[in-house]
Amino acid sequence: MNPRYEISADPFDATRVCRLSHNFGDHPGLSNEALRGLANRLQAKDRRHVKFIDPATRVDSRLHHDSKAHDGRSVDQVFDTLTTPGTYIALYEAQADPEFRKVVDDVIEAGRKLLSGDHAEIFDTDAYVFISCAPTVTPFHIDRENNFFLQIRGTKHTSVWQPNDRETVSEAAVEGWIVHQSLDQVVFDESRLPFAAVDGNVKGGEGVFMPSTAAHMTQTETPGGEVSVSVGFVFYSRATKRRANVHACNALLRRLGMNPTPAGENSLLDSCKYLMGFTAIRVLTALGRLQKPRGM
Numbered sequence: 633m634n635p636r637y638e639i640s641a642d643p644f645d646a647t648r649v650c651r652l653s654h655n656f657g658d659h660p661g662l663s664n665e666a667l668r669g670l671a672n673r674l675q676a677k678d679r680r681h682v683k684f685i686d687p688a689t690r691v692d693s694r695l696h697h698d699s700k701a702h703d704g705r706s707v708d709q710v711f712d713t714l715t716t717p718g719t720y721i722a723l724y725e726a727q728a729d730p731e732f733r734k735v736v737d738d739v740i741e742a743g744r745k746l747l748s749g750d751h752a753e754i755f756d757t758d759a760y761v762f763i764s765c766a767p768t769v770t771p772f773h774i775d776r777e778n779n780f781f782l783q784i785r786g787t788k789h790t791s792v793w794q795p796n797d798r799e800t801v802s803e804a805a806v807e808g809w810i811v812h813q814s815l816d817q818v819v820f821d822e823s824r825l826p827f828a829a830v831d832g833n834v835k836g837g838e839g840v841f842m843p844s845t846a847a848h849m850t851q852t853e854t855p856g857g858e859v860s861v862s863v864g865f866v867f868y869s870r871a872t873k874r875r876a877n878v879h880a881c882n883a884l885l886r887r888l889g890m891n892p893t894p895a896g897e898n899s900l901l902d903s904c905k906y907l908m909g910f911t912a913i914r915v916l917t918a919l920g921r922l923q924k925p926r927g928m
């Protein structure tokens with residue numbers, strides 16, 4: 633752990649979206665050249681780690697990545713020409729690289745100071761690196777993990793909704809993602825933009841804490857070839873595991889024709905549902921009917 637690095641937020645609540653500040657901008661593991669090395673090592677390990685996005689992607693597009701750049705550039709060519717408008721390269725599950733794991737550890741240790749109770753019992757950390765040059769878009773979606781989303785360099789327009797905002801993403805849509813890993817029901821509705829918890833530019837040294845299932849989308853808009861580097865440092869916790877299994881139970885009840893109380897509204901009910909969801913997921917996995925989702 634490197635004590636010179638810090639992440640701060642005031643106030644901070646692990647169940648709510650909030651803006652962050654941090655000093656990871658000069659971390660040697662996050663320089664453009666370090667990230668070039670990371671991209672090449674990850675691609676050599678498994679091409680699926682390195683992803684590109686169709687330049688025609690809009691905020692309401694389905695989240696879809698390709699393992700080849702649309703303009704045919706190689707990883708090194710992308711890093712040689714990062715200021716090309718529309719450049720977008722993402723490094724998924726970057727913790728698979730032992731060298732980058734140290735960066736993840738530094739960030740998680742800095743972020744851990746903000747966490748307490750069940751939220752501080754962390755497992756399955758990872759990182760997703762996004763390097764882009766306007767105009768680019770990451771469409772509207774939700775994730776399973778909690779996310780210390782840090783803007784390292786450049787500026788990114790970031791829109792994030794609270795995780796319990798059921799007008800923006802329905803309870804059934806969250807369950808579809810948590811249990812079946814389907815984003816089919818997670819659909820952007822422009823009329824919900826005024827209800828975002830964060831909707832604005834996030835600059836180097838800033839970030840956003842996105843709790844599990846908080847809907848979000850990002851856009852790089854700054855003209856003039858500014859390169860944006862942002863990294864989502866993600867993790868599960870005892871609290872996210874509990875919530876995910878409650879969603880699993882609710883998905884089951886919904887399938888049986890019921891209209892279950894949303895997760896998080898009744899803690900006693902949630903305790904029972906956690907046990908039911910936890911058991912159901914394991915039985916379905918053992919029967920080969922489901923691939924056990926991460927974080928559960």
Ligand SMILES: [Fe+2]
Nearest residue numbers: 773774775848
């Ligand atoms: Fe995301």
